[in-house]
Amino acid sequence: MPETPFAVEMKDIVIRFPGVLANDHVNLTLKHGEIHALLGENGAGKSTLMNVLAGLYKQTSGSIKIFGEPVNFNSPKDAIAKGIGMVHQHFMLVPTQTVTENILLGLDEPRFFMNLAEYDQKILALQDQFGLRVDPTAKIWQLSVGEQQRVEILKTLYRGANILIMDEPTAVLAPQEIDELMNTMRSMVDQGKSIIFISHKLHEVTAVADRVTVLRKGKVTAEGHSMEGLTKRDLARLMVGRGVIFAVEKKPQEQGAVVLSVEDVEAENDKGVPALRKLSLAVHAGEILGIAAIAGNGQSELAEVITGLRPCTGSIKINGKEVANKPPIEAIKQGMAHVPEDRTGVGSAPNMTITENTIMKCYREDPIGNGWSIDFTTARQRARKLKDEYDILAPGVRTLARKLSGGNLQKVILAREISAQPQLMIAVQPTRGLDVGAIESIQTLLLAQREAGTAVLLISEEMEELLALSDRIAVISDGRIMGIVNADEADINEIGLMMTGTAVPSKSAEAAG
Amino acid sequence: MNLPFTITFEKRVADIPKWLPAATSIGSVIVAFIVSGVILKMIGGEPLRVAKFFYEATFGSWATFSDTIVKATPLIMVGLACAVAFKMKLWNIGAEGQFYIGAFAASLVVLIPMVSPDSPKVVVIGLMIIMGMLGGAIWGFFPGYLKARFQVNEIITTLMLNYIAVLWNNFWIFDRWSDAGFQMTPAFEKSAWLPRVTDYAREYGTFIDGGGGLANFMTSIGLERISGMTLHLGVAFGLVAAVVMWWIFDRSRWGYEIKLIGDNPKAARYAGLNITRNIVLVMMVSGALAGLAGMSEITGVVHRLQERISPGYGFTGIIVAWLAKLNPFAVIIVAILFGALIVAGREIQPSGLSQLLQGIILFMVISSDVLLRYKVRLVRAQAAVEAA
Ligand SMILES: Nc1ncnc2c1ncn2[C@@H]1O[C@H](COP(=O)(O)OP(=O)(O)OP(=O)(O)O)[C@@H](O)[C@H]1O
Ligand SMILES: [Mg+2]
Numbered sequence: 001m002p003e004t005p006f007a008v009e010m011k012d013i014v015i016r017f018p019g020v021l022a023n024d025h026v027n028l029t030l031k032h033g034e035i036h037a038l039l040g041e042n043g044a045g046k047s048t049l050m051n052v053l054a055g056l057y058k059q060t061s062g063s064i065k066i067f068g069e070p071v072n073f074n075s076p077k078d079a080i081a082k083g084i085g086m087v088h089q090h091f092m093l094v095p096t097q098t099v100t101e102n103i104l105l106g107l108d109e110p111r112f113f114m115n116l117a118e119y120d121q122k123i124l125a126l127q128d129q130f131g132l133r134v135d136p137t138a139k140i141w142q143l144s145v146g147e148q149q150r151v152e153i154l155k156t157l158y159r160g161a162n163i164l165i166m167d168e169p170t171a172v173l174a175p176q177e178i179d180e181l182m183n184t185m186r187s188m189v190d191q192g193k194s195i196i197f198i199s200h201k202l203h204e205v206t207a208v209a210d211r212v213t214v215l216r217k218g219k220v221t222a223e224g225h226s227m228e229g230l231t232k233r234d235l236a237r238l239m240v241g242r243g244v245i246f247a248v249e250k251k252p253q254e255q256g257a258v259v260l261s262v263e264d265v266e267a268e269n270d271k272g273v274p275a276l277r278k279l280s281l282a283v284h285a286g287e288i289l290g291i292a293a294i295a296g297n298g299q300s301e302l303a304e305v306i307t308g309l310r311p312c313t314g315s316i317k318i319n320g321k322e323v324a325n326k327p328p329i330e331a332i333k334q335g336m337a338h339v340p341e342d343r344t345g346v347g348s349a350p351n352m353t354i355t356e357n358t359i360m361k362c363y364r365e366d367p368i369g370n371g372w373s374i375d376f377t378t379a380r381q382r383a384r385k386l387k388d389e390y391d392i393l394a395p396g397v398r399t400l401a402r403k404l405s406g407g408n409l410q411k412v413i414l415a416r417e418i419s420a421q422p423q424l425m426i427a428v429q430p431t432r433g434l435d436v437g438a439i440e441s442i443q444t445l446l447l448a449q450r451e452a453g454t455a456v457l458l459i460s461e462e463m464e465e466l467l468a469l470s471d472r473i474a475v476i477s478d479g480r481i482m483g484i485v486n487a488d489e490a491d492i493n494e495i496g497l498m499m500t501g502t503a504v505p506s507k508s509a510e511a512a513g
Numbered sequence: 514m515n516l517p518f519t520i521t522f523e524k525r526v527a528d529i530p531k532w533l534p535a536a537t538s539i540g541s542v543i544v545a546f547i548v549s550g551v552i553l554k555m556i557g558g559e560p561l562r563v564a565k566f567f568y569e570a571t572f573g574s575w576a577t578f579s580d581t582i583v584k585a586t587p588l589i590m591v592g593l594a595c596a597v598a599f600k601m602k603l604w605n606i607g608a609e610g611q612f613y614i615g616a617f618a619a620s621l622v623v624l625i626p627m628v629s630p631d632s633p634k635v636v637v638i639g640l641m642i643i644m645g646m647l648g649g650a651i652w653g654f655f656p657g658y659l660k661a662r663f664q665v666n667e668i669i670t671t672l673m674l675n676y677i678a679v680l681w682n683n684f685w686i687f688d689r690w691s692d693a694g695f696q697m698t699p700a701f702e703k704s705a706w707l708p709r710v711t712d713y714a715r716e717y718g719t720f721i722d723g724g725g726g727l728a729n730f731m732t733s734i735g736l737e738r739i740s741g742m743t744l745h746l747g748v749a750f751g752l753v754a755a756v757v758m759w760w761i762f763d764r765s766r767w768g769y770e771i772k773l774i775g776d777n778p779k780a781a782r783y784a785g786l787n788i789t790r791n792i793v794l795v796m797m798v799s800g801a802l803a804g805l806a807g808m809s810e811i812t813g814v815v816h817r818l819q820e821r822i823s824p825g826y827g828f829t830g831i832i833v834a835w836l837a838k839l840n841p842f843a844v845i846i847v848a849i850l851f852g853a854l855i856v857a858g859r860e861i862q863p864s865g866l867s868q869l870l871q872g873i874i875l876f877m878v879i880s881s882d883v884l885l886r887y888k889v890r891l892v893r894a895q896a897a898v899e900a901a
Contacts, residue, residue, distance in 0.1 A: 327785070338783070346779050346780055348777070349773055360773070364766065372766055376764070
């Protein structure tokens with residue numbers, strides 16, 4: 001045993017699900033005061049391993065020591081008692097309650113919510129300590145995703161967590177929020193916390209991690225490797241076992257007729273505040289129009305009004321047919337596919353099988369729909385084909401959606417939407433949560449769609465992705481188009497300026513066209 | 514306490530095995546019987562004798578089995594009614610009211626009358642089926658529409674509509690159609706009676722008495738007499754309805770939509786489903802099935818509209834659907850069990866025993882859900898200490 005024991009020492013962890021060996025004799029050690037990155041392809045077993053450490057799952061075999069002491073968790077409570085806190089990708093907060101109330105929820109002390117101001121102070125002190133700014137008296141629903149995440153982190157810190165597990169915390173964040181999170185993480189380790197950090201974004205890992213453990217298909221391929229001298233490419237090779245090209249090839253292409261036209265659209269967000277202000281744009285056949293915007297500037301609402309999920313004023317036409325304020329089926333009938341932002345809340349049905357999830361849009365028609373009945377034999381065959389093509393990792397097509405890893409669920413949604421061979425594709429964060437290999441293949445597929453004449457509206461927070469895939473990029477700030485630029489001639493600084501609401505004169509003429 | 518072991522509950526990591534839900538349902542029924550036996554013993558009864566009596570009163574002979582099925586018949590249909598609503602996570606607890614209105618609407622055929630009582634049976638019964646289902650469907654429509662259009666909680670509306678339905682029936686029974694001041698309408702003409710086994714006693718009775726192949730066979734299975742057997746055609750309605758519901762749930766486009774809306778309404782909306790229409794539709798189908806049960810009960814058993822045509826079938830249907838895990842064929846089996854409990858309740862003293870058993874079964878079923886979510890393990894005290 002080393003002189004100072006590891007903060008966490010997981011040894012020979014085996015976790016078996018029916019038909020899946022999610023972790024196969026995995027070892028992981030976390031040193032006191034380090035940021036340890038956990039990497040691996042989609043479905044490699046990262047979340048599962050961390051769920052065991054947080055007391056949510058029980059390992060089939062293997063042992064865990066916390067600061068040298070053997071532990072046996074039967075519930076998250078046990079894990080919290082040992083100072084382990086997990087920040088999940090899906091937040092577990094009560095929207096109608098304040099930040100302070102959410103942080104105190106479920107604790108023995110205080111028994112009743114009185115003297116909340118006193119606790120507000122305590123929470124403010126905690127915020128100062130780690131640089132996690134969020135108004136303690138604000139209600140959760142008023143907060144951005146990034147702020148909600150800070151509440152989750154504060155919640156674990158308030159419960160006395162020394163060991164923090166963060167499962168893809170940056171997937172839902174905007175770039176500048178990511179920077180702030182990195183700073184917070186550094187300040188936490190400076191003050192004696194230890195962090196396990198899961199991410200698919202390799203540049204973040206190289207920027208912040210001290211050591212890295214890589215999983216591939218449930219097995220460890222690099223155990224606590226020092227980050228010293230490791231590049232993005234090295235990490236990618238460790239993860240997928242082959243070289244990854246980080247740039248896809250975009251061929252020049254003639255664009256066709258207008259498929260989607262949005263004119264003078266106005267809409268409100270969930271809080272009743274205007275989110276889109278007289279916004280107009282057009283997407284042509286065979287073109288990818290990228291949308292660049294800082295989170296919360298109307299891009300999510302734009303996708304929702306086009307797909308019929310949010311009421312609006314103004315006109316939205318697909319192939320000349322008006323779809324604004326019509327039920328979603330109207331747009332779907334016009335050949336629209338939609339990769340939604342929220343894959344668990346909107347994009348899939350958790351207790352239904354992969355097969356059932358892949359027929360969500362096409363069960364009405366031949367060959368799946370058959371009069372009043374559904375041909376499940378054909379549906380299953382089709383699902384099996386998609387599972388192979390899109391490399392979806394699951395024991396079979398009868399596996400329930402909720403058992404899929406985050407990235408594999410995203411692949412099911414992408415498979416369903418892309419295979420529909422749409423005329424118009426609304427893709428919101430299509431590669432969120434995917435591993436480097438999968439990003440490459442999905443981006444290639446999106447470009448293939450473009451070549452086949454699909455009009456694609458791509459909403460993404462990854463500037464690199466926007467630049468690599470788009471023909472044109474529309475920059476939105478506060479619900480308005482600030483300008484539209486050709487991706488080939490785009491100037492990142494100029495785009496950045498426009499995203500913050502500064503008009504760039506040379507571009508405003510094009511914005512009108 | 515110093516036990517040599519401790520019991521731990523571990524959250525299930527792995528999927529529950531396929532057979533487990535069925536096993537817990539069966540297990541909870543068995544445990545409920547045992548617990549009831551213990552209670553009976555404590556209050557000075559003789560559980561084994563009661564059990565024997567229970568069996569004889571319900572499954573002991575063809576005649577008693579026929580009684581059991583007669584009671585199970587409305588429960589099958591009402592159980593299916595609840596199952597279809599529950600599939601979409603619509604908590605229709607108004608099957609009781611839909612049952613009453615179904616009975617009422619079916620009676621209109623005879624009481625208005627809508628067709629001459631001399632019409633052929635097929636016509637009268639056929640029309641009563643349509644009216645019964647329509648009546649139940651209308652009673653399901655209101656809460657469905659309020660839920661779909663204004664997000665009014667269906668638990669409250671369906672519950673309230675139960676009382677209205679009973680009172681509505683009472684008004685007509687007491688005030689308008691009362692038979693010489695009794696709390697019932699005059700008996701229906703025979704053309705409005707569902708065929709019963711006993712109706713064929715004269716025809717086939719001689720057959721059996723006369724000997725021959727059929728007679729030998731009937732004798733060999735102990736079915737010597739069919740006169741007095743009140744089993745009626747309504748059970749066929751229930752069986753057909755179960756097959757239809759199975760097809761809808763498992764094979765049809767509509768069943769897929771019901772399941773999708775039940776599992777994630779947001780995803781259903783995103784996929785282009787019309788949720789509003791489906792809520793109304795499911796509530797109407799649910800009501801129609803309960804209404805059919807009401808129709809079958811008055812045409813098959815009571816032969817008139819009267820007060821208290823249901824000893825709470827609509828509520829028992831909720832338990833039936835739940836215990837059957839919303840599977841249409843399991844509904845049939847569970848309905849027969851509960852039919853037996855009702856029959857036994859009439860025969861066994863104290864008669865509350867049967868209700869006690871029902872209550873305990875329900876309690877066991879609900880608590881057995883823990884087994885589906887947790888793995889219960891006995892850990893030896895030594896090991897527990899080491900692990901802790
Ligand atoms: N409850 C479960 N039941 C059955 N299989 C499961 C369950 N949870 C996870 N799995 C399977 O275990 C494997 C590992 O999943 P896990 O979620 O740990 O992957 P991951 O590394 O976090 O992937 P991602 O990067 O996509 O989030 C997957 O094949 C997944 O399908
Ligand atoms: Mg994961």
